[in-house]
Amino acid sequence: MLVHVKRDELLAIAAQTAKAAPKTATSEAVLGIHVEADSRRSMLTLTATNYEIVIRASMGASVEQSGSVVISAALFPAAIASLPEQGVDLETEHPGQLTIRSGHARFRLAALSGDKYPMPELPFPDDTLPVSGLRSLARNTLFAVAEDGVPSLPMKCVRLHVGPDGLKASASNGFCIMEADGDKQCKGQIELLLPARSLKVLASLSNDSDVYEMGVTGKSLVFWSGTLLFSARLVEGKFPNTRGVFEQFKCQYSVHLDAAEFIRALEVAESVSESNHRVELAFGEHEITVSAESACGRSSAPVKALVLNAPKQPFYYNSRKLLEYLRLEKEKITLEFDKSGLLAVRSGSTRYVQSPMRAPVQAAETGKAA
Structure with missing residues (x-):
């Protein structure tokens, strides 16, 4: 194999x-990247897989001799990044070795023959839909996915739904739900469960302006940009009826406030909260007070707000998840509560619901006495 490429382009696809x-x-x-040079197509193609996802990226190249090798996924991008010149030569001068040259720099890296790589089958979908905005869609939903300790595979996924109104995504960990609107031009009729880990990787490869052709082939979801192909295995199972929660929600109380001020108050309270991150929201006439208490002490911070029909009793929430959602918001928001304290926030293209926590024992006993 002998191929001549540009360093920055090679580094980009190697990192991907x-x-x-x-x-x-x-x-x-399997630990490596499969590197293939094709003289007929004047193309260099890199492929890697962990059996859950496959990434294949290509670039134009001057190929004098076709061939393929498997090179360390850790060493290859690092070596390319350290090269001093834009012009880069890749050559297999000796079996089991890939030589990388650029200017005065030279690397000789151990390599396996390309036929040793377990190359995954990557059939292209028969039907595809154009989609963009995947980076924002991931940012708006991944925080609400169940953590690794949860046994339910569907709860570790983001549900993607393509309908007549475009692409929508949903995530839930059992006590909070996040729904986000995606590309409104991506219209069709499909619903599937994409593992959160896979979506996170795809988002890291993408900008919102990137347009992919998206389609299902077998048990995998494929995204194709023209030079980058990303394939992820789908999960089968039943996802919670998150849409039903929003449809059945009945607002009893509401609070209109500034998201940034609310975030600061939650951060103050969380500094002394217990390990379960429980904070209290108490409702006044023109403000709400955010507080927390633990063996370390007590902290509280007021937030100016327009309070409509305030409940007499405080509600309690996990501040960590609430903060993860609120940091997506930048302006005024309206907090809606049902009679039991279920919290809903609908803001632009996102909809969020969080279940209340039990009151601490002392507060619960005080409430009964009152």
Whole structure:
């Protein structure tokens, strides 16, 4: 193999494909990136997989001799990044070795023959839909996905729904729900569960302006940009009826306030909260007070607000998840509560629901006495 490429382009696709390589594996080849030079197409193609996702990226190249090798996913991008010149030569001068040259710099890296790599099958979908805005869609939903300790696979996924109104995404960890609108021009009729880890990787490869062709082939969802192909295995199972929660929600109380001020108050309260991150929201005539108490002490911070039909009793929430949502918001928001304290926020293209927590024992006993 002998190929001449531009350093920055090579570094970009090497960094992209390395995101699919596993950290550990029983096969040495799977830990690497498959590098293939094709003289007929004047193309250099890199492929990596961890069996959950596949990333394949291509670039134009001057190929004198076709060939393929498997190179370390950790070393290859690092070596390319350190090269001094834009012009880069990749050559297999000796079996089991890839030579990388640029200016006065030279690397000789151990390599496996390309036929040792377990190359995944990547059939292209018969039907595709154009989609963009995936980075924002991921940012707006991934925080609400269940953590690794939860046994339910669907709860570790983001549900993607393509309908007549465009693409929508939903995530839930059991006590909060996040729904976000995506590309309104992506219209069709499909619903699927994409693992959160896979969506996170795809988002890291993407800008909101990137347009992909998206389609299902077999049990995988494929995204194709023209030079980058990303494939992720889908999950089968039943996802919670999150839409029903929003439809059945009945607002009993509401508070209109500034998101930034509310965030600051939550951060003050959280500084002394218990390990369960419980904070109290108490409602006044023209403000709400955010507070928390633990063995370390007590903290509280008021937030000016327009309070409509305030409840007599305080409500309690997990501040960590609430903060993760609120940091997506930048302006005025309206907090809506049902009679039991279920919290809903509808802001622009997002809709959020969070269940209340139990009151601490002392507060619960005080409420009963009153």
